[in-house]
Amino acid sequence: xxxxxxxxxxxxxxxxxxxxISTAQKNDIxxxxxxxxxxxxxxxxxxxxxxxxxxxxxxxxESLIDRLALNEKRIxxxxxxxxxxxxxxxxxxxxxxxxxxxxxxxxxxxxxxxGVIGIIYEARPNVTADAVGLCLKAGNAVVxxxxxxxxxxxxxxxxxxxxxxxxxxxPKGAVGLxxxxxxxxxxxxxxxxxxxxxxxxxxxxxxxKSVVENATVPxxxxxxxxxxxxxxxxxxLQMAKEIxxxxxxxxxxxxxxxxxxxxxxxxxxxxxxKVIGALVEKDVEVRGCPTCxxxxxxxxxxxxxxxxxxxxxxxxxxxxxxxxxxxxxNKYSTGHSEAIITDSYTNxxxxxxxxxxxxxxxxxxxxxxxxxxxxxGAEIGISTQxxxxxxxxxxxxxxxxxxxxDGDGQVRW
Amino acid sequence: xxxxxxxxxxxxxxxxxxxxISTAQKNDIxxxxxxxxxxxxxxxxxxxxxxxxxxxxxxxxESLIDRLALNEKRIxxxxxxxxxxxxxxxxxxxxxxxxxxxxxxxxxxxxxxxGVIGIIYEARPNVTADAVGLCLKAGNAVVxxxxxxxxxxxxxxxxxxxxxxxxxxxPKGAVGLxxxxxxxxxxxxxxxxxxxxxxxxxxxxxxxKSVVENATVPxxxxxxxxxxxxxxxxxxLQMAKEIxxxxxxxxxxxxxxxxxxxxxxxxxxxxxxKVIGALVEKDVEVRGCPTCxxxxxxxxxxxxxxxxxxxxxxxxxxxxxxxxxxxxxNKYSTGHSEAIITDSYTNxxxxxxxxxxxxxxxxxxxxxxxxxxxxxGAEIGISTQxxxxxxxxxxxxxxxxxxxxDGDGQVRW
Numbered sequence: 108x109x110x111x112x113x114x115x116x117x118x119x120x121x122x123x124x125x126x127x128i129s130t131a132q133k134n135d136i137x138x139x140x141x142x143x144x145x146x147x148x149x150x151x152x153x154x155x156x157x158x159x160x161x162x163x164x165x166x167x168x169e170s171l172i173d174r175l176a177l178n179e180k181r182i183x184x185x186x187x188x189x190x191x192x193x194x195x196x197x198x199x200x201x202x203x204x205x206x207x208x209x210x211x212x213x214x215x216x217x218x219x220x221x222g223v224i225g226i227i228y229e230a231r232p233n234v235t236a237d238a239v240g241l242c243l244k245a246g247n248a249v250v251x252x253x254x255x256x257x258x259x260x261x262x263x264x265x266x267x268x269x270x271x272x273x274x275x276x277x278p279k280g281a282v283g284l285x286x287x288x289x290x291x292x293x294x295x296x297x298x299x300x301x302x303x304x305x306x307x308x309x310x311x312x313x314x315x316k317s318v319v320e321n322a323t324v325p326x327x328x329x330x331x332x333x334x335x336x337x338x339x340x341x342x343x344l345q346m347a348k349e350i351x352x353x354x355x356x357x358x359x360x361x362x363x364x365x366x367x368x369x370x371x372x373x374x375x376x377x378x379x380x381k382v383i384g385a386l387v388e389k390d391v392e393v394r395g396c397p398t399c400x401x402x403x404x405x406x407x408x409x410x411x412x413x414x415x416x417x418x419x420x421x422x423x424x425x426x427x428x429x430x431x432x433x434x435x436x437n438k439y440s441t442g443h444s445e446a447i448i449t450d451s452y453t454n455x456x457x458x459x460x461x462x463x464x465x466x467x468x469x470x471x472x473x474x475x476x477x478x479x480x481x482x483x484g485a486e487i488g489i490s491t492q493x494x495x496x497x498x499x500x501x502x503x504x505x506x507x508x509x510x511x512x513d514g515d516g517q518v519r520w
Numbered sequence: 521x522x523x524x525x526x527x528x529x530x531x532x533x534x535x536x537x538x539x540x541i542s543t544a545q546k547n548d549i550x551x552x553x554x555x556x557x558x559x560x561x562x563x564x565x566x567x568x569x570x571x572x573x574x575x576x577x578x579x580x581x582e583s584l585i586d587r588l589a590l591n592e593k594r595i596x597x598x599x600x601x602x603x604x605x606x607x608x609x610x611x612x613x614x615x616x617x618x619x620x621x622x623x624x625x626x627x628x629x630x631x632x633x634x635g636v637i638g639i640i641y642e643a644r645p646n647v648t649a650d651a652v653g654l655c656l657k658a659g660n661a662v663v664x665x666x667x668x669x670x671x672x673x674x675x676x677x678x679x680x681x682x683x684x685x686x687x688x689x690x691p692k693g694a695v696g697l698x699x700x701x702x703x704x705x706x707x708x709x710x711x712x713x714x715x716x717x718x719x720x721x722x723x724x725x726x727x728x729k730s731v732v733e734n735a736t737v738p739x740x741x742x743x744x745x746x747x748x749x750x751x752x753x754x755x756x757l758q759m760a761k762e763i764x765x766x767x768x769x770x771x772x773x774x775x776x777x778x779x780x781x782x783x784x785x786x787x788x789x790x791x792x793x794k795v796i797g798a799l800v801e802k803d804v805e806v807r808g809c810p811t812c813x814x815x816x817x818x819x820x821x822x823x824x825x826x827x828x829x830x831x832x833x834x835x836x837x838x839x840x841x842x843x844x845x846x847x848x849x850n851k852y853s854t855g856h857s858e859a860i861i862t863d864s865y866t867n868x869x870x871x872x873x874x875x876x877x878x879x880x881x882x883x884x885x886x887x888x889x890x891x892x893x894x895x896x897g898a899e900i901g902i903s904t905q906x907x908x909x910x911x912x913x914x915x916x917x918x919x920x921x922x923x924x925x926d927g928d929g930q931v932r933w
Contacts, residue, residue: 122876123850123874123876126873126874126876127873127874206894206895208893208894208895212884212888214894214895221906221907222876222906300732304905304906304907305906305907319713319736320736323732323733325738325739325905325906325907326738327907343929346929349929349931350929350931353931353932353933354931357931357932357933437536455926459924460539460540461536461539461540463535463536463539463635464922465922465923466922466923466924466925467922467923467924467925468925468927469925469926469927470926470927470928470929470930471625471925471926471927471928471929471930471931472930472931472932474931474932475625475925475930475932476923480621480932481621481627481923482619482621482627492717492738493634493635493717493718493738493920494634494717494718494738494740494907494908494920495907495908497920497921497922497923498921498922498923499923507906507907507910508910508911509877509878509879509880509910509911510878510879510880510889510894510910510911510912511872511879511880512879512880512881512882512884512888513868513882513883513884514881514882514883514884515883515884516756516759516762516763516883516884517883517884517885517888518762518763518766518767518770518884518885518887519766519770519885519887519888519893520766520770
């Protein structure tokens with residue numbers, strides 16, 4: 108597929124140029140891109156209107172159209188995002204460590220760009236700007252593949268960013284948007300190991316599964332969070348109620364929202380009526396075990412315990428012991444974020460050590476698993492795999508390393 | 521494929537047990553395994569003889585049979601390898617960083633095991649012991665899939681290690697060997713994302729390609745090295761000759777051996793006769809550009825410049841400039857190791873920055889790209905991909921991270 112190959116090949120060329128440009132130059136490029144989005148907001152909105160119109164004609168869901176639609180405020184937020192990224196520290200060039208070997212070689216480990224990053228995403232045109240900003244700041248070339256619903260918006264946004272960027276030194280080909288929106292184009296892109304160093308899919312579970320199953324290019328898997336709150340017998344029950352309600356209802360559609368609540372049997376009779384009452388008051392559907400049903404929950408299936416509802420639904424289970432809680436989480440969780448509410452030092456320590464998830468909390472809401480909340484200043488997603496990055500991914504996770512060795516004639520026989 | 525699923529599922533169970541065991545326990549297990557190999561060397565040699573016999577009957581190559589055959593010395597080396605790993609620092613539990621956030625949350629980033637590591641390898645039974653030792657020391661469960669040629673040896677070695685290990689606390693299922701040697705069993709293993717966290721293929725280019733193309737489990741790609749030596753116009757030509765000869769002939773079959781030599785035109789007439797003479801004297805076949813042919817090289821094809829010979833063959837090319845040398849390397853290299861020989865500070869600095877390979881040398885042989893030479897004390901392979909690990913991989917590269925968050929009731933609205 109020549110058009111896709113061409114974009115990826117140009118990105119590979121551009122990555123070599125990007126290795127040479129300075130932090131100041133990268134920041135200038137990001138500021139210029141931000142200014143372009145601000146200046147040409149009206150044009151972007153007009154092109155976006157074509158996408159919105161077509162999606163309405165095709166009967167797409169309201170929530171898709173809401174994610175797709177741009178207005179001045181949303182475009183300004185994209186521009187501000189780029190300016191914020193310009194202000195972050197540049198991760199590139201950091202010397203992570205250096206060691207003089209007995210033979211006199213000085214071996215340094217340095218942080219360098221990942222290379223060419225492929226982003227495959229759905230109908231959110233703001234991803235176009237966000238992903239480009241983060242990838243470029245970490246010195247990477249980007250190949251973008253958005254969905255057909257947003258193609259006019261994506262073309263407009265990327266054209267403006269490229270034009271403004273190139274005017275202040277963005278290497279040719281450093282930002283490429285694949286305009287073919289077919290599944291074949293995506294499938295082809297996923298196998299371009301020669302040009303693309305890593306793929307980051309951003310979107311729903313279906314998209315991510317498709318990329319994991321079809322790509323030969325290495326993938327960073329992001330997103331799914333079947334997050335648990337475990338209320339230990341030593342919990343402060345008022346705190347437990349507040350954290351449970353916060354983790355479930357503050358933003359139910361995001362991956363760090365709680366989907367399941369485990370309650371130690373010794374506090375079940377005291378805690379369940381309180382927490383179920385508070386959840387129901389917030390319009391949450393509670394699906395639980397037989398004990399929970401006594402306090403007004405609907406019956407839960409085993410499938411419910413595996414489910415990331417992304418909605419005002421929660422599964423609840425009474426457990427006989429701390430060990431059962433940990434075993435349940437390690438079995439049913441997607442490995443994203445889990446919290447224990449307890450005042451037992453031993454149980455807090457054991458929970459942190461034995462629960463096998465990317466983020467493990469004591470006495471706090473799972474909703475904090477987020478690059479901004481973690482202080483990274485930015486986020487490209489939350490990795491739920493173990494290779495390369497785990498948990499929120501900031502600029503550092505968009506880099507790799509290189510060994511630089513200074514010698515004075517060493518040979519090894 | 522039930523037998524494969526069972527082994528992988530047990531490994532996943534075992535990884536949770538491995539999260540709890542101490543460094544001292546892990547070291548005891550490694551020492552016990554080493555003692556087992558020493559004690560039962562005669563049994564291993566007898567089982568290995570079956571493999572060797574069958575490979576001879578099937579007319580396998582002598583080099584395969586050499587890699588396959590075990591004797592007391594080789595088994596003792598395997599045992600010593602395990603004892604050496606026991607003596608290395610444990611990477612697990614290290615707190616890489618911790619930050620108190622304005623809201624009072626203490627967020628710590630800690631080093632934890634990768635989880636379940638799948639090793640797919642060829643007819644080297646020593647990999648069975650090496651891989652198990654390294655993976656276990658970093659707290660990981662292992663699923664081994666060796667080749668049919670070594671199956672009796674692999675069963676014997678893994679059975680002894682498991683028996684001796686379990687006697688001193690190795691969790692059940694932590695080390696599993698897949699006994700089905702079919703391609704289907706390997707293909708099935710490569711898609712077990714539910715149980716296996718990462719695959720590390722160890723072997724030739726064909727094996728690695730097959731794993732990269734077929735796996736849905738994340739892969740760490742190792743191995744191929746089309747390494748370059750660039751002799752700059754400011755090189756000490758005596759040093760350049762010594763490094764070139766060393767990098768080519770000291771061990772031509774390994775991935776850090778040089779496969780290609782670039783020479784700046786200003787020193788070509790002085791350097792080429794010397795270096796070609798020295799290489800030919802060591803039985804190296806020199807394939808070069810027209811200028812090289814004047815000094816006795818055979819003509820090189822474009823394909824030669826892409827080739828990892830792994831043999832006493834080298835491609836040579838005269839380049840017009842430093843920039844041409846860097847562009848040639850970035851085009852033809854596999855991104856493993858490259859060296860410049862120069863006394864120009866500017867060219868040394870530029871080479872280190874602009875050459876896009878895992879290891880970049882100034883005035884030293886590429887042969888140093890190796891976990892032991894880099895001071896890691898061990899090595900599971902050399903990564904030529906950019907995700908997760910790049911260059912020699914020691915114990916640290918067999919780990920991932922986890923965020924541990926201590927709170928006192930924080931919620932996020």
